Amino acid sequence: MNLEIKDLRVFYGKIEAIKGISVSVNQGEIVTLIGANGAGKTTTLKTISGLRPVTSGSIIFNGQDISKLPAHERVELGISQAPEGRGIFPGMTVLENLEIGKYFRKDRKAEMQEDLDKVFQLFPRLKERVTQAGGTLSGGEQQMLAIGRALMARPQVLLLDEPSMGLAPMMIQNIFNIITAINKELGTTILLVEQNAQQALQRANRAYVLETGKVVKEAKASDLLNDPDVRAAYLGTGAH
Amino acid sequence: MSTKNSLRNFNIRDKGAAIWSGWNRFQRTSFGIAMILLAGALPFAGNYSFSNFLNTPISNFADVLVYPVGMFVLMSLGLNIVVGKSGMLDLGYVAFFAIGAYTMAICGKWTDLNTWEILPLGIAFAMIAGVLLGIPTLRLRGDYLAIVTMGFGEIVRITALNTQKIGGPNGMANVPNPPSIHTPVGVLDFNIMTPNSFYWFVLILILLTIWMIRRLSVRRPGRAWEAIRQDEDAAELMGVPTLKYKIWSFTLGAGVGGAAGVVYASKTLYVSPDAFTFNISVLILSCVVFGGIGNIWGVVLGGVFLAYLPERIRFISNARQLVFGLTLVIIMNFRPDGILPRKKREKLHAPAAESGAK
Numbered sequence: 001m002n003l004e005i006k007d008l009r010v011f012y013g014k015i016e017a018i019k020g021i022s023v024s025v026n027q028g029e030i031v032t033l034i035g036a037n038g039a040g041k042t043t044t045l046k047t048i049s050g051l052r053p054v055t056s057g058s059i060i061f062n063g064q065d066i067s068k069l070p071a072h073e074r075v076e077l078g079i080s081q082a083p084e085g086r087g088i089f090p091g092m093t094v095l096e097n098l099e100i101g102k103y104f105r106k107d108r109k110a111e112m113q114e115d116l117d118k119v120f121q122l123f124p125r126l127k128e129r130v131t132q133a134g135g136t137l138s139g140g141e142q143q144m145l146a147i148g149r150a151l152m153a154r155p156q157v158l159l160l161d162e163p164s165m166g167l168a169p170m171m172i173q174n175i176f177n178i179i180t181a182i183n184k185e186l187g188t189t190i191l192l193v194e195q196n197a198q199q200a201l202q203r204a205n206r207a208y209v210l211e212t213g214k215v216v217k218e219a220k221a222s223d224l225l226n227d228p229d230v231r232a233a234y235l236g237t238g239a240h
Numbered sequence: 241m242s243t244k245n246s247l248r249n250f251n252i253r254d255k256g257a258a259i260w261s262g263w264n265r266f267q268r269t270s271f272g273i274a275m276i277l278l279a280g281a282l283p284f285a286g287n288y289s290f291s292n293f294l295n296t297p298i299s300n301f302a303d304v305l306v307y308p309v310g311m312f313v314l315m316s317l318g319l320n321i322v323v324g325k326s327g328m329l330d331l332g333y334v335a336f337f338a339i340g341a342y343t344m345a346i347c348g349k350w351t352d353l354n355t356w357e358i359l360p361l362g363i364a365f366a367m368i369a370g371v372l373l374g375i376p377t378l379r380l381r382g383d384y385l386a387i388v389t390m391g392f393g394e395i396v397r398i399t400a401l402n403t404q405k406i407g408g409p410n411g412m413a414n415v416p417n418p419p420s421i422h423t424p425v426g427v428l429d430f431n432i433m434t435p436n437s438f439y440w441f442v443l444i445l446i447l448l449t450i451w452m453i454r455r456l457s458v459r460r461p462g463r464a465w466e467a468i469r470q471d472e473d474a475a476e477l478m479g480v481p482t483l484k485y486k487i488w489s490f491t492l493g494a495g496v497g498g499a500a501g502v503v504y505a506s507k508t509l510y511v512s513p514d515a516f517t518f519n520i521s522v523l524i525l526s527c528v529v530f531g532g533i534g535n536i537w538g539v540v541l542g543g544v545f546l547a548y549l550p551e552r553i554r555f556i557s558n559a560r561q562l563v564f565g566l567t568l569v570i571i572m573n574f575r576p577d578g579i580l581p582r583k584k585r586e587k588l589h590a591p592a593a594e595s596g597a598k
Binding site for chain 2: 049070072080083087088091092096101103104149150153
């Protein structure tokens with residue numbers, strides 16, 4: 001498994017949001033993109049999953065250029081995303097939300113129970129709420145549901161867009177523990193976009209720092225944790 | 241204020257659903273058959289003293305049941321696939337109705353085909369129009385889609401208005417009658433001389449449409465539409481081919497509209513561009529919203545009510561539109577989600593969620 005983004009450019013109308021980004025994600029890694037608001041993190045992720053069209057550059061997944069494929073076909077190839085703001089279906093139950101995560105799978109009936117068990121093992125809370133409507137879950141539970149739903153598609157690479165957004169500190173810890181567990185136990189490669197740089201850098205293998213649509217730094221996550229520039233810009237000083 | 245709130249919260253739909261789920265298969269089937277028979281017996285309502293309050297003054301009751309009532313219900317059901325099931329705002333639905341009606345008029349006058357043979361053609365042409373319109377426009381969302389579909393509705397009408405071959409502004413008169421059908425059971429014969437047969441024919445179309453929508457709703461297309469309606473981006477990220485299913489929804493809705501058009505033309509025997517104005521699109525959309533977006537039974541009720549009311553109060557002539565409008569405003573004020581709204585699950589169990597730890 002290998003995801004390679006080469007010199008990616010994305011425009012919103014006349015505004016260039018991504019100005020030539022190159023990112024590579026290898027099998028089994030957790031890679032994180034960090035940066036301030038408007039740096040282009042979410043746009044990069046949306047372009048990889050296919051929600052935004054590519055202006056120029058290429059996205060290569062397992063040797064195949066997928067930059068022209070519609071989003072739903074990229075899911076079939078093994079790229080799943082838990083979108084920003086969770087994007088769960090508020091009027092469907094937790095179970096229905098999870099089931100639709102398997103929408104495209106040919107033998108979804110045979111796989112369903114196995115994968116549901118897998119998700120419920122990662123997120124026992126979801127099992128308790130299985131008949132409850134998605135819109136009535138708490139923020140943390142919705143995030144669990146969004147990640148669980150993305151896992152139902154048996155992705156090779158999981159794209160996570162700000163999983164910590166709007167969550168209480170305890171829940172952030174919890175979610176990041178589960179993300180690490182998904183990577184270690186299921187072997188799923190993870191591309192993580194985060195504003196919570198502290199947590200993201202602690203969990204990730206490698207990291208890219210984005211600033212106004214460009215990669216300004218690329219290094220091992222542990223190195224960036226100690227990088228004075230990064231500390232000053234994204235980590236704050238005393239706090240963590 | 242308290243009566244207003246209790247009216248708002250009174251949920252016939254949930255009460256009905258609770259009773260329905262308590263029934264076994266036999267009870268459900270008998271209830272369904274009883275309801276269909278009751279609907280089938282409607283044209284006779286005017287003949288008996290206990291039900292003749294339903295009778296429409298001035299217009300013939302059996303005719304009113306076909307147009308506008310039957311047509312409105314059929315079109316509302318079709319539009320409900322687009323607006324209610326998959327959440328796309330279509331303001332040009334009348335275009336498909338017009339295409340069906342003109343198919344009937346043109347094929348009926350220029351070829352030897354009869355109504356029954358033209359019906360599938362009308363549906364097919366409307367569906368083709370749906371695909372042709374859908375492929376370029378369904379990438380748009382919300383208001384933008386509404387404006388484009390509105391434009392499409394006008395294009396179809398103005399094309400008919402300016403095409404001399406199909407009568408231009410004069411329309412086409414003398415559309416042939418549907419031929420009789422003889423069945424072994426005499427009552428079920430279709431004969432243009434008995435006004436009720438036309439109503440029963442429309443009733444069958446409506447039942448078929450309801451059956452189709454209900455089948456699709458519980459299967460994969462229904463799931464896909466539901467996901468698209470609730471969050472289109474998320475649906476796409478789940479591997480739902482959203483464009484394909486949006487076009488499907490649009491096309492099915494168009495087909496139902498086309499069927500309504502064919503029936504309309506062979507009932508009124510005359511089509512003209514005046515019959516396919518933007519007004520009709522808005523009225524049909526009102527039926528859907530008034531009845532309860534997304535709920536088949538609500539939409540049927542909405543269609544029946546909005547089509548029947550103006551005919552029933554025709555005797556007050558000019559004040560009729562005023563009363564009609566006032567009724568809409570008042571009822572929508574008390575029941576903003578429609579008469580029979582769809583189940584709103586996102587609001588259920590809400591207190592339980594708040595007690596859950598963050």
